[in-house]
Amino acid sequence: MKTGNSAEELIEVKNLTKVYQSPRGDVLALEDVSFSVKKGEFICIVGRSGCGKSTLLNVISGLIPETSGEIRIAGKLLKGPQPNIGIVFQFPVLFPWRTVIKNIMLPLEVLKLGKKYYEKIPELVKLVGLSGFENKYPHELSGGMQQRVSICMALIHDPLLLLMDEPFGALDALTRYEMNFELLRIWHETKKTILFITHNVEEAVFLADRVLVMTPRPGKIAKEIVIDLPRPRRLEHREEKKFSEYILDIHKLLGLG
Numbered sequence: 483m484k485t486g487n488s489a490e491e492l493i494e495v496k497n498l499t500k501v502y503q504s505p506r507g508d509v510l511a512l513e514d515v516s517f518s519v520k521k522g523e524f525i526c527i528v529g530r531s532g533c534g535k536s537t538l539l540n541v542i543s544g545l546i547p548e549t550s551g552e553i554r555i556a557g558k559l560l561k562g563p564q565p566n567i568g569i570v571f572q573f574p575v576l577f578p579w580r581t582v583i584k585n586i587m588l589p590l591e592v593l594k595l596g597k598k599y600y601e602k603i604p605e606l607v608k609l610v611g612l613s614g615f616e617n618k619y620p621h622e623l624s625g626g627m628q629q630r631v632s633i634c635m636a637l638i639h640d641p642l643l644l645l646m647d648e649p650f651g652a653l654d655a656l657t658r659y660e661m662n663f664e665l666l667r668i669w670h671e672t673k674k675t676i677l678f679i680t681h682n683v684e685e686a687v688f689l690a691d692r693v694l695v696m697t698p699r700p701g702k703i704a705k706e707i708v709i710d711l712p713r714p715r716r717l718e719h720r721e722e723k724k725f726s727e728y729i730l731d732i733h734k735l736l737g738l739g
């Protein structure tokens with residue numbers, strides 16, 4: 483049964499803990515993590531390397547099991563991988579022997595989805611800025627273009643939620659800025675809910691409605707910061723006093739300075 487305003491909560495994470503068993507002993511990667519994300523929100527999670535960001539994303543995607551706690555996606559208790567989620571990793575996972583368009587079709591083949599999804603491919607290719615690149619092979623594309631293919635693949639089955647794990651971490655600074663704008667445009671046009679992980683504080687503040695700041699291991703949410711900057715976000719917002727204040731606050735929470 484739904485309670486309160488849970489109808490608009492797309493993700494509900496409650497008291498999530500993750501312990502990895504390793505030959506050198508148990509690793510407590512996440513401890514008592516709770517937060518929720520509303521439909522259509524753009525949430526960024528920042529934290530230092532090793533604080534459990536990827537673990538959190540992998541548990542939410544159902545790729546690895548939680549140790550305790552619970553996750554609900556659209557009110558349904560998460561049990562294992564589920565198709566309502568699209569994921570983009572730091573390094574594009576593309577088959578080198580398949581063209582762009584054939585790579586994009588791959589999730590549809592794996593999920594055995596029908597015609598309706600194939601018909602939407604040209605629209606999606608245009609949306610992510612890949613028109614004209616359909617018949618190229620991955621090695622013929624720049625890193626930024628490869629990540630556009632990854633975003634397209636993550637959206638192809640029309641998921642409710644897009645999870646992104648440092649997707650622009652391997653790109654040069656200018657391409658990273660460009661992809662930030664592109665992602666905001668795609669978000670605006672698709673109205674997807676996005677959970678975006680980064681260790682780049684400026685990137686998080688620039689993109690997010692809210693930034694969740696994680697403490698070092700074991701990962702906990704130290705604080706949630708609402709980013710009260712107008713949309714659409716513009717380069718000029720980076721020059722505003724408020725922008726640098728958010729960055730300073732987050733750096734302090736991360737134990738810097």
Ligand SMILES: Nc1ncnc2c1ncn2[C@@H]1O[C@H](COP(=O)(O)OP(=O)(O)O)[C@@H](O)[C@H]1O
Nearest residue numbers: 502504509511530531532533534535536537538
């Ligand atoms: N499969 C695993 N087995 C044991 N420890 C792991 C495993 N995966 C990650 N860890 C540990 O859990 C912690 C969090 O890792 P991770 O979620 O990858 O952090 P982040 O993405 O923030 O850099 C790290 O200390 C890491 O070494």
Ligand SMILES: [Mg+2]
Nearest residue numbers: 535536537647
């Ligand atoms: Mg990581």
